[in-house]
Amino acid sequence: MTDALRADVPDDVAAAVAAAHRDHWGTVLAATVALTRDLDLAEDSVQEACVQALRAWTREGIPENRAGWLTTAARRRALDAIRRSQTLQRKLPLLVWDAEGHRDDAMAGTMADDGPATVRRIEDEAAPVVLDERLRLIFLAAHPALAPTSRIALTLRLVSGLSTEQIAAAFHLPTATMAARLTRAKKRIRLSRIPCRVPGAAELDGRLVDVLDVLDVLSVLLAVGMRGKAEAGGDAGPRAAGDGETTRTTDAQAAVLDSTVHTLQVLGDLLPHHSEPRGLLAQALLLQARASTRIDERGRPVALAEQDRTAWDRELIERADHLVIGSLARGGRGPYLVQAAISAAVAVPARHEDIDWCEVVELYDALLMHWPTALVQLGRVVAVSEAEGAAVAFDHLEPLADELDAHRSFHVIRGELLGRLGAHEAAASAVRTALDRQGSAGESEVLREMLRVR
Amino acid sequence: MARYTVFLYHPTSQATTDPEQLQAEMAEHDAHGKELLDEGVMIFGSPLEDHDATTSIRADSLVDGPFVEVDEVIVGFYVIEVPDLDAAIAVARRNPIIHQGGGVEVRPMTVGEAGVHGSVPA
Numbered sequence: 001m002t003d004a005l006r007a008d009v010p011d012d013v014a015a016a017v018a019a020a021h022r023d024h025w026g027t028v029l030a031a032t033v034a035l036t037r038d039l040d041l042a043e044d045s046v047q048e049a050c051v052q053a054l055r056a057w058t059r060e061g062i063p064e065n066r067a068g069w070l071t072t073a074a075r076r077r078a079l080d081a082i083r084r085s086q087t088l089q090r091k092l093p094l095l096v097w098d099a100e101g102h103r104d105d106a107m108a109g110t111m112a113d114d115g116p117a118t119v120r121r122i123e124d125e126a127a128p129v130v131l132d133e134r135l136r137l138i139f140l141a142a143h144p145a146l147a148p149t150s151r152i153a154l155t156l157r158l159v160s161g162l163s164t165e166q167i168a169a170a171f172h173l174p175t176a177t178m179a180a181r182l183t184r185a186k187k188r189i190r191l192s193r194i195p196c197r198v199p200g201a202a203e204l205d206g207r208l209v210d211v212l213d214v215l216d217v218l219s220v221l222l223a224v225g226m227r228g229k230a231e232a233g234g235d236a237g238p239r240a241a242g243d244g245e246t247t248r249t250t251d252a253q254a255a256v257l258d259s260t261v262h263t264l265q266v267l268g269d270l271l272p273h274h275s276e277p278r279g280l281l282a283q284a285l286l287l288q289a290r291a292s293t294r295i296d297e298r299g300r301p302v303a304l305a306e307q308d309r310t311a312w313d314r315e316l317i318e319r320a321d322h323l324v325i326g327s328l329a330r331g332g333r334g335p336y337l338v339q340a341a342i343s344a345a346v347a348v349p350a351r352h353e354d355i356d357w358c359e360v361v362e363l364y365d366a367l368l369m370h371w372p373t374a375l376v377q378l379g380r381v382v383a384v385s386e387a388e389g390a391a392v393a394f395d396h397l398e399p400l401a402d403e404l405d406a407h408r409s410f411h412v413i414r415g416e417l418l419g420r421l422g423a424h425e426a427a428a429s430a431v432r433t434a435l436d437r438q439g440s441a442g443e444s445e446v447l448r449e450m451l452r453v454r
Numbered sequence: 455m456a457r458y459t460v461f462l463y464h465p466t467s468q469a470t471t472d473p474e475q476l477q478a479e480m481a482e483h484d485a486h487g488k489e490l491l492d493e494g495v496m497i498f499g500s501p502l503e504d505h506d507a508t509t510s511i512r513a514d515s516l517v518d519g520p521f522v523e524v525d526e527v528i529v530g531f532y533v534i535e536v537p538d539l540d541a542a543i544a545v546a547r548r549n550p551i552i553h554q555g556g557g558v559e560v561r562p563m564t565v566g567e568a569g570v571h572g573s574v575p576a
Contacts, residue, residue: 096537096538096539145539145543191562192539192562193456193537193538193539193562194538194539194540195537195538195539195540199540203540
C-alpha cells in the first residue's frame with residue numbers, strides 16, 4: 001500500500017486496515033488459497049483486497065467482521081483472475097490441498113484440464129463459513145523438505161503477511177535476494193507437490209517441532225533486534241552505517257517479532273492439547289519483557305545481576321509465567337516449555353537474590369534430556385555456579401572445553417569462574433581468548449574493560 | 455496423483471563383496487519391491503548393473519564410464535505414484551538401502567498432459 005493510496009483515507013480507516021492486515025492475513029490468505037490452490041494468485045488477491053478495503057471502508061464504514069470482509073473480497077478477485085486465466089491456458093501444477101487419495105487429484109495436474117474442479121471452486125465462493133485454515137499455512141511454510149532459510153522467509157510471508165522488503169531488511173539482505181528465495185521456495189512447493197495441510201496424528205508431533213524451530217529462530221531475533229535499536233541510538237557502531245538503513249532494519253525486526261509472537265499465540269490456540277507452542281510463546285514473551293535491559297545505551301551487554309529489574313515488563317512476565325505454570329500443570333514436559341520455565345525462574349523474582357538457582361539447575365537437567373548439547377550444559381554450569389559455588393561449576397565446565405572452544409561465551413564464563421576462584425592470571429588469559437573469538441562489538445568492549453580493571 | 459522417481463544411492467567404497475551378504479541385501483530389496491507393488495504404489499523399478507558398466511554419450515564422443523565421477527553412485531531406482539511429497543517421503547523412507555549404508559533421493563516427475571515427453575500413461 002503506497003502513501004498515494006493512503007492520502008485521502010482517514011487515519012482510523014488506515015489503522016483498521018493495517019490492523020486487519022496484521023491480525024488476519026494468515027486466515028484470509030488460507031481461505032483464498034483454498035479457492036485458488038495457487039499461492040501467488042492468492043497473495044496478490046489478498047493484497048488487492050487490502051487496498052480495496054482502504055477505499056471501501058472510507059466510503060461505507062469499517063465493517064464488523066473484517067476478516068470476513070477481506071476474505072470475500074480476496075476470493076472474488078481470485079475468482080475473476082481464475083476465469084481470465086482459463087483463456088490464458090495456465091499450466092502450473094496446483095497446490096496439493098486435500099487429504100490423500102482424492103480422486104480429482106489425478107486430473108488436477110494443470111489449470112487447463114481442470115473443468116470440474118473449477119466448478120467446484122466457484123460453488124465454494126458461496127460458502128458462508130470462513131474456516132481457520134492458518135494451521136495449513138504454518139505447517140506448509142515449515143515443511144522439512146524446504147531449506148531452513150526458506151522456511152523462515154515463507155513463514156513470515158505466508159503466515160504473517162510481511163512484505164519481501166520487510167523480510168529482507170530484518171535479515172540485512174538485499175530485497176532481490178529475498179524475492180528470489182521466496183520465488184524458489186514456492187516453485188519447490190509446486191513442483192515437488194509439498195501438500196498444504198495439517199499433518200496427520202502420526203506425524204504431527206515431529207512436524208510441530210519443525211514449526212517451532214522456525215519460530216524459535218525468529219524469536220531469538222528479539223534480542224538481536226533490540227541490540228540493533230540500542231546501536232542505532234548510540235554513537236556510530238560498525239552496523240549503524242546509514243541511519244535510514246538502521247531504522248528500516250529495526251522497524252522490520254519489530255514487525256518480525258510481533259508477528260512471531262502472534263503466530264505462536266495462534267498456534268497455541270489452534271493446538272490446545274500441545275504445550276510446546278505455549279512454552280515457546282512464554283519464552284518469546286520473556287525475551288521481549290527483558291529486551292530493554294539486556295544491552296546498555298552503548299550496545300554493551302549487561303550482566304543478569306546488574307540488569308534493572310524494575311524496567312522489565314511485568315505484565316509480559318506474568319503472562320509468560322502463567323503460560324508456563326498452566327502448561328506444566330497439564331503435564332507438558334517438552335524442551336521449549338522447560339526452556340521457558342528456566343527463563344521464568346530467572347525473570348519472575350523481584351530481586352536477583354531471590355532466584356532459586358537449585359530449581360534452575362533441576363530444570364536444566366530436564367532440558368538436557370531433550371537437548372543434550374554442550375551449550376545447554378554451559379547454561380547449567382552458570383546455574384551451578386550460583387547454586388553450589390564457582391569450584392563445583394568449574395569442574396562441570398572443563399569437560400566442555402573441546403566442544404565449545406570456538407564459542408566466546410565459554411571463555412567468558414571460564415574467565416569469570418577463574419576470577420571468582422582467585423586465579424587472576426588464568427582468568428585474564430581466558431578473557432583474552434574470549435576476545436579472539438567472534439562476538440558483538442559491545443561484548444568486546446566489556447571484555448577489554450575487564451582486562452583494564454585488573 | 456503424482457509420480458516420483460526414487461533413486462537409490464550407495465557409496466562406491468562400501469560396495470558389498472561378500473556374496474552371502476549381497477544375496478541377503480538383495481533379498482531385502484526384492485521383498486520391499488514386492489510390498490510396494492502389492493500396495494499399488496510402485497509402477498516400475500529395477501536395480502542397476504555395476505557403475506563401471508556405464509557408457510556416456512555426448513555430441514562428439516562416446517565414453518566408457520559415467521558423466522560424473524562421484525563417491526556415491528545410483529545403484530537402482532523405482533517409480534512410484536502417490537498423492538504428494540509427504541506420501542512419497544513416507545514410501546521412500548522405508549527403502550532397505552537406507553540401513554545398508556546408502557540413501558535415497560526423491561525426484562518429482564514432470565506431470566504434463568497424458569503421453570507428453572515420452573511418458574507412459576498410468
